[in-house]
Structures are given as C-alpha cells and as structure tokens.
Amino acid sequence: MLSFDAVRLTLRAIALGSLIGMGEALAAEAEHALALHGEPRYGPGFEHFDYVNPQAPKGGTLKLANVAALTFDSLHPFILRGTAAEGMGRVFDTLTVQSLDEPFTQYGLIARSIEVADDHSSVRFNLRDTARFHDGEPITADDVAWTFRRLREDGHPRYRAYYADVDRVEVIDPLTVEFHFATTDNAELPLILGQLPVLPAHDWAERDFTATTLTPPLGSGPYRVASVEQGRRIVYERVDDYWAADLPVNRGRYNFDRISYDYYRDGTVALQALKAGEYHLRRENVARNWATAYDTPAVESGLLKRVEIPHDRPAGMQGFFFNTRRAVFADPAVREALAYAFDFEWTNENLFYGAYDRTRSYFQNSELAATGLPSEAELELLEPYRDQLPERVFTEAYAPPDTTDGSRRANLRRALALLRDAGWAVRDGTLTHTESGQPMAFEILLVSPSFERVVLPFKRNLERLGAEVSVRTVDPTQYQNRMEAFDFDMTVHVAPQSLSPGNEQRDFWSCEAAEITGSRNVAGVCDPVIDELVTAVIDAPDREALVTRTRALDRVLQWHFYAIPNWYIDRFRLAYWDRFGRPADNPPYGLALDSWWVDPERAARVDDR
Known part of the structure; x- marks a missing residue:
C-alpha cells in the first residue's frame, strides 16, 4: 500500500500531467494569424509578404511633405487634444500587423500567437519574450493591459466606441494577456484588439496621459523620433537594434535609415518644393496639378517620375x-x-x-x-x-x-x-x-x-x-x-x-x-x-x-x-524623384511605401542633375 505522501505525489503528478496536456492543447489551437473570414493567405512558416523584396538594402533617407493648414503641436497621437505629428505610428508596435494583400488578416507581431475561445467569448495573446521597448525593457502583459485601460478611459473618445464590446482585460502571466468580451457575436473583436499599440507603462508612470507633449515618446517600433521643429519638421530614424527586424512580417520593410516630414501650409508652395528637390515623393491629390503642373524638364528626362498605381481600397x-x-x-x-x-x-x-x-x-x-x-x-x-x-x-x-x-x-x-x-x-x-x-x-x-x-x-x-x-x-x-x-x-x-x-x-x-x-x-x-x-x-x-x-x-x-x-479615384497618383527601388507589384489594399528602398545609383544620378 502506498503511503499518504506517495499517494499525494502521485495525484500531483497526474494533475500536473493533465495541466501540461491542456497547455499543449491550447498551444495546438494557438494561431500565428487571424483572418476575419476564411483562412490567412500566409501559413505559419511564411518568410515574408509577397509584395516586399526581402533582399531590399537598408540605408538612405526618404523626405516627405505634409501639406495641411493645420501643423502639429504634439507627439501624442492617442488623445483628442492637440494635433499629432505625421508618421508617429512608426514609433509604436502593435500586438499584430495587417497584411495589404488580404481584406482583413492580422499576423502576430508583439504577439507570438493568438487564441480565440471556441465560443468567441475571449481572445488571448501570447507575447514574444524577445519584444522590447527602445530602452531595452521587455514588453509585458501588464503593458498591454495598462495601454488598453488608458486608451479606453483617457484616450481619444473613439476608443470607447471601438472597444465597447470588451468587458475586461486580464493578465494571465507576464507574457499572456486575455480580453474578455461582453458579447460572443463580434467576430472582429480579436482582430481589432490585435491592432492595439502597446505603450510602456513605466514611461508614463509620472506623466499625464491626457496632456499633449513634444517630448519624444518611448516606443517599440521600427523608428524613433530623431528631431522635432514644432509645426515645421519631424525626423524619424530607424532603430538599429529593432527587436522585430527579422520577423517574417517585417522582412523587406522599413528600409530607410531616416524619414522626414516637412510641413507646408500652401499646396502650391509644396508642389514647387518637390520640383526643386526639397523632398522626394508626393501623393498628388489635386487633379489640376496632375494634368498641368508637371510639364518640366525633370519629368521629360525621367528623373522626376509620375506614376499611377491602381488599388482596390474602398473609397468611402x-x-x-x-x-x-x-x-x-x-x-x-x-x-x-x-x-x-x-x-x-x-x-x-x-x-x-x-x-x-x-x-x-x-x-x-x-x-x-x-x-x-x-x-x-x-x-x-x-x-x-x-x-x-x-x-x-x-x-x-x-x-x-x-x-x-x-x-x-x-x-x-x-x-x-x-x-x-x-x-x-x-x-x-x-x-x-x-x-x-x-x-x-x-x-x-x-x-x-x-x-x-x-x-x-x-x-x-x-x-x-x-x-x-x-x-x-x-x-x-x-x-x-x-x-x-x-x-x-x-x-x-x-x-x-x-x-x-x-x-x-x-x-x-x-x-x-x-x-x-x-x-x-x-x-x-x-x-x-x-x-x-x-x-x-x-x-x-x-x-x-x-x-x-x-x-x-x-x-x-x-x-x-x-x-x-x-x-x-481608384488609383494612387505619385510624383517622386527617381532615387528609389520598389517591388514590381504593389498590394491591392494599400500603398506599401515601407517596402521601397534607396537605389544608390539612381539617387546619385538625381543628385547630380
């Protein structure tokens, strides 16, 4: 006959084995991606999105312009107050990332895998243990939960409507976070929660989340803010030790060392600045300009390109x-x-x-x-x-x-x-x-x-x-x-x-x-x-x-x-100096500008014009 202690140890081993089995079952059900309807285009072992060049070289600068009467006065894009600078999304990584050649499929970024409950009552995100903020601190489930609560309680009012069907968020362990839903009918909720930008709770401990700021924020994305001239210019620099650079969802992307935005209040001035080479690329939204304003020697010689790229994006x-x-x-x-x-x-x-x-x-x-x-x-x-x-x-x-x-x-x-x-x-x-x-x-x-x-x-x-x-x-x-x-x-x-x-x-x-x-x-x-x-x-x-x-x-x-x-209009109209390489095909549901790169020979030819 077994002793009491032996029986207790045996039962403990059986229970532990059962839990391990349950864990393996959960892991088997965990997904690398979620499609709103149907199956993801890319399987678990995919190497890169089809619309990128995985061998694209890194380096160089992309100069862009923001043509708007309203300039920026904040680097905080998550609140109603103030006007955030263009391009701030590059600073913050999200739990998942959307592909541009599918209607709506999200692939793991900060999240290593995603588990949706069979009855659609919750979603669990399992975080990568390699995910890091720019200061080297790990991204944890606490950061995810803190971000969600701050956005819903103190962020832009649209977050309250966007997350209306989320009942609560629960931290399971340092690398696991689970969102519980108030309804089981909202199939989109797991995907939109995957779009959550994850902010560092420790960086906001002594700061007011509801206030505008021009202090460069701490993020975890492929770029950080390098310099700011309020209302005039912002420059982003690629993070050399970006933690997610080699993930399949990022291969062939984020190739520019620096990306800058110059702000122009007047569209005519901005157009002349492009033709003078003050910045590199412009999305032309004025039909009259497209028809009449690009009759220049640079266009005739091919140094300044005019291209129309068709797309299938809803126009709204x-x-x-x-x-x-x-x-x-x-x-x-x-x-x-x-x-x-x-x-x-x-x-x-x-x-x-x-x-x-x-x-x-x-x-x-x-x-x-x-x-x-x-x-x-x-x-x-x-x-x-x-x-x-x-x-x-x-x-x-x-x-x-x-x-x-x-x-x-x-x-x-x-x-x-x-x-x-x-x-x-x-x-x-x-x-x-x-x-x-x-x-x-x-x-x-x-x-x-x-x-x-x-x-x-x-x-x-x-x-x-x-x-x-x-x-x-x-x-x-x-x-x-x-x-x-x-x-x-x-x-x-x-x-x-x-x-x-x-x-x-x-x-x-x-x-x-x-x-x-x-x-x-x-x-x-x-x-x-x-x-x-x-x-x-x-x-x-x-x-x-x-x-x-x-x-x-x-x-x-x-x-x-x-x-x-x-x-x-069902196409992008682009005018840009011929200093870039780009993949042969643009995806149907977006302009994949982050898959372009600087071609040194072309750039030298443009610079020597």
Missing part, C-alpha cells in the same frame, strides 16, 4: 455632409432636395479635367457597395424594418442627381418641388418655411481655401433656389475645434472605410457617437434601424453575411441623404 464617402443636429437639415426631404444643386459633371469637367468618378456609396470602390436593387438576402434583413424605412430602400437603386443630359435647370426645378412638399416656399426671393416663417440660411464650413472653387458654384445654385448660403474658411485650429464640437451646418468631409467594416461603424453612425465630442459621426446620424444594422455588420458570422449586411446598411444611409456625394 467624400461629400458635403449635413449636420442633422441643425433643425434646417433635420428633414431628409430637404437634404435630398439640396443635392440637386450640386453639379458634379460640370465640376469634374471644368475643374478636375475629367479625372474623377462620382461617388454614390458609403463603401465606394468595393464589393460592399449597395448597387442595383436589394438582393433577396438584403430584403430578408431589411423587411422587419419596412415601416421605419423609406419605401425606395426596397424598390429603387440609389443614384445621386446628375446633369449628363444637360438638365441643370430640370434639377433645380426638381429641388424646388421637393422643398415645396417639405413645407418650403419662395417668398420675395427667399426660401422660407411656410409654418415657422424662418428663411433657409446656413453656412458651409471649410478649412482649405482651395475648395472654395468647388463650393462657390454650388453656393450659386443653392441661392437660385432661394437659400441664404455663406461660405466660411477658417484657420485649422478653429476648424478642428468646431468639428469636434459639431459646431457647423454643412462641411466637406470624408468618411473612410475598410474592406472589413466592423466596430468602427458605431463611431460613424450610432446614436451614442452622435453625442460624443470628437466622434466621427459628423452628420449626427441617430436612427434605431441604423443602430441595429451597424450591430448586424459587427456580428456578421462570415464574409457573405458581412457583404450582405454592409450593403443593407449602405442602402439605408444612401436613402437618408446624410451627404451630397462628391467624387473618388
């Missing part, structure tokens, strides 16, 4: 956004009517050299866009809300007004008819509400004087309808403050989108976000059906369902007329 919605918090824009019929005053065809031909296509979807340039009539699957989703939705959601394909047949006068007549039906009439030349007697008067808020040439013809058409319209261009600080407080009537805005919409849709369209200062619900959308459709998008169980649910959401947004659609 750029448009004249109504602030529906304002009584004048509370009625969808009024918003629909005013859309007839914008003549895109004239604008595109006379101002943009025919460079653009008309936007008609909030998910333009993707399979997520609602086109044609609703599918059977969409109808099944929308039918329970029929009494709460415009009938046209079910019976018509949305299309913004156009003037391809020269129907400018007809469009204005149509606008007046809609306005009359909505209770407005022209009295003594002024569009007036028939019950309140209030004139239709509103302001279009701008931050860039260059957009005035687009807005002023629109303003003239609105005035032909009898509206009293003013256009106000304000300085960047005032513009930012007013937008964050939703202190505007109408403005030009872009609502960007991804191929895998999810939790961020709450920040765009939910009733809750409409009341949160600084949220991205610029239009003030607050509709119970839209709230439920957003939840349906977030809870989509597979890609097919995601596409169907997003199209349904898009269709409802279209027929509520929250914006007058502008335009989009």
